[in-house]
Amino acid sequence: MQLEHNATVSRVIRDASDTQRIESVEYLQAGERKILRADRIIIAAFAVQSVRILLSSATAGHVAPGNHSDQLGRYLMTHPAATTFGLFEDETYPHQGVSAGQLLNHDDYDQKDAPGGFGSSQWMIGHAIKPHDLLGYGTGRPDIPGAELKTWLQRAARHLGNMTLVCEDIALPGNRVTLSDRVDNNGIACAHTHHDLAPTAAARWAQRMSEGEEILRAAGAQEVWSGPRIGMHIMGGAVMGDDPATSVTDSFGRVHDTDNLYVAGPALFPSSGAVNPTFTLSALASRQADHLLAKS
Numbered sequence: 415m416q417l418e419h420n421a422t423v424s425r426v427i428r429d430a431s432d433t434q435r436i437e438s439v440e441y442l443q444a445g446e447r448k449i450l451r452a453d454r455i456i457i458a459a460f461a462v463q464s465v466r467i468l469l470s471s472a473t474a475g476h477v478a479p480g481n482h483s484d485q486l487g488r489y490l491m492t493h494p495a496a497t498t499f500g501l502f503e504d505e506t507y508p509h510q511g512v513s514a515g516q517l518l519n520h521d522d523y524d525q526k527d528a529p530g531g532f533g534s535s536q537w538m539i540g541h542a543i544k545p546h547d548l549l550g551y552g553t554g555r556p557d558i559p560g561a562e563l564k565t566w567l568q569r570a571a572r573h574l575g576n577m578t579l580v581c582e583d584i585a586l587p588g589n590r591v592t593l594s595d596r597v598d599n600n601g602i603a604c605a606h607t608h609h610d611l612a613p614t615a616a617a618r619w620a621q622r623m624s625e626g627e628e629i630l631r632a633a634g635a636q637e638v639w640s641g642p643r644i645g646m647h648i649m650g651g652a653v654m655g656d657d658p659a660t661s662v663t664d665s666f667g668r669v670h671d672t673d674n675l676y677v678a679g680p681a682l683f684p685s686s687g688a689v690n691p692t693f694t695l696s697a698l699a700s701r702q703a704d705h706l707l708a709k710s
């Protein structure tokens with residue numbers, strides 16, 4: 415096996431005599447443009463960059479691989495999420511433990527169809543948390559000024575509880591990765607992303623956030639507040655499916671209009687669910703690997 419370090423893939427190149435076949439990958443290394451030929455090529459550069467590589471591979475004579483039905487880049491998704499916090503009288507030692515949910519709650523995961531809202535959701539509960547880490551609380555209370563903030567932070571550092579909501583994003587065709595007019599240092603077009611949250615998904619998020627605040631109050635929190643809605647995880651853009659008219663790849667990640675080009679990673683997800691995606695994408699990658707090995 416050969417591993418190329420500090421190599422930035424710029425595009426894949428079709429075989430001139432058989433346009434169903436991708437013959438090579440072009441990459442840049444130490445300012446030099448290089449070509450790697452392979453029987454099978456797998457693009458696994460995460461959701462946005464995998465799509466960018468495919469879009470950059472369009473030529474005057476042929477659309478970008480996977481863009482045979484104008485689907486490449488569409489259905490970009492990100493879980494609408496937020497953390498709700500509570501301050502408790504008892505010490506909770508919020509800095510201790512792992513910086514991920516100690517508990518996962520899927521009790522209402524299947525209750526998608528709430529009046530006015532739609533989508534699955536989960537709670538991740540009791541993260542180890544500090545003021546300024548990933549989900550930190552240090553900037554979440556702009557209403558507390560100056561010296562009062564120091565006292566409040568000292569209290570929060572020992573008495574905080576937290577629950578992070580992850581909701582389903584509804585896949586919309588208009589949410590899309592395209593190529594930007596801007597170029598990077600290598601002269602390759604940057605990716606441009608557009609994402610709007612479906613109103614039903616936003617409504618479900620708001621319903622579940624207010625339930626979360628109620629739960630913390632019922633648990634005895636004296637003060638309860640929530641951080642802003644964020645987009646957590648990135649998925650979609652090269653979605654898999656049986657029908658080449660509505661998807662970019664088949665269920666093994668093979669790009670429909672090619673025989674030997676594959677995509678791996680969350681770009682393949684046609685829907686987001688409401689769980690953190692990496693276990694699912696690992697399972698999918700194992701399935702792809704088994705398929706490729708069986709074919710070789």
Ligand SMILES: Cc1cc2nc3c(=O)[nH]c(=O)nc-3n(C[C@H](O)[C@H](O)[C@H](O)COP(=O)(O)OP(=O)(O)OC[C@H]3O[C@@H](n4cnc5c(N)ncnc54)[C@H](O)[C@@H]3O)c2cc1C
Binds near residue numbers: 463679
């Ligand atoms: C802050 C944060 C927290 C997260 N927490 C969780 C979590 O708790 N649970 C969970 O399930 N998921 C979590 N995720 C999501 C998780 O990181 C991704 O789902 C996962 O890393 C995707 O794996 P991947 O191999 O597809 O992409 P990546 O791990 O991103 O790997 C892609 C690789 O491709 C390389 N690359 C990109 N472009 C090119 C190019 N042009 N040429 C060559 N190489 C290229 C990149 O450098 C990178 O090494 C989190 C993500 C972030 C950002």
